[in-house]
Amino acid sequence: MGCDLEEHVAAFAAALDPAGPYRDPSPAERRLAATAMTHLTAPGSDPYAASTALVALGFSGSGGVDAATGRRYTMYAGRPDDGRAAGVVLVDPSVPVRLAVEVPHPNSDLRTERIGVHLFRLAPGAILVVAGAHRRAGNGAADAAHNDRSLFHALAAEAANRRLPQIQLHGFADASLPGLDAVVSTGTRTATPAAVRVATTLREAGLATCEPWRDSRGRLEGIGNVQASTAVRLGTTFVHLELSWRVRRDAHLRAVAVRAVAAALCRVSPGTGRRPGR
Ligand SMILES: [Zn+2]
Structure with missing residues (x-):
């Protein structure tokens, strides 16, 4: 009997403490995280190698069939209280990651952790990455969207590297x-086809949606986001x-939003942004 994925991830998130311990991974640990992401996402790569790397970073692996979708899943989860910020990584091992x-x-x-699981379920080939610390832990050092030395960033950057x-x-x-x-934004001041598509489907679903390149109210919340910067540098979609x-x-509005986003992103091809000169 598997646990419910959404409740499991929600319980993990609820256990994250703003006053909890936090440390950045070492450079060697960041390289290990990149290796794990490579093995999770490269066609024909070795799931055992991914698991070995993730276990060394503080994750434990488990798997089963998601009752909500009937599809298999593999979940790697850290401990919310050990300071290593090994969050949750969720993959469907039967589908290529896209x-x-x-x-x-x-x-x-x-x-947002529940929304992430919903989107994982609606988008076959998704890999879900949830940070392993509350953003205020470590006096804010645990803010994974603004810390390019975080474990979360190492995983996300390798995802970008893999386009x-x-x-x-x-x-x-x-x-x-x-x-x-x-x-909806891109972390920069410019639109991308994927972001425009997400904004359009959200608006069509009835949600009042702002695109900062059209409407200054958005105040560019994504500016300074280190995953966005990396994606821009690599020319991949973010x-x-x-x-x-x-x-x-x-729950109803969450579902409306997630359905719209999944519909928009299922048509996104990798790396629709500019490709650095080559
Ligand atoms: Zn945020």
């Missing part, structure tokens, strides 16, 4: 952008999605 779904601020951006499109899930407080449900608390707190 999309990275990222939750850098679990618990802090409430419900996987990335979608990163965040939340904003309703009072900070009244009347808006979603802000979509930064911020959802209001009104949407995140409501």
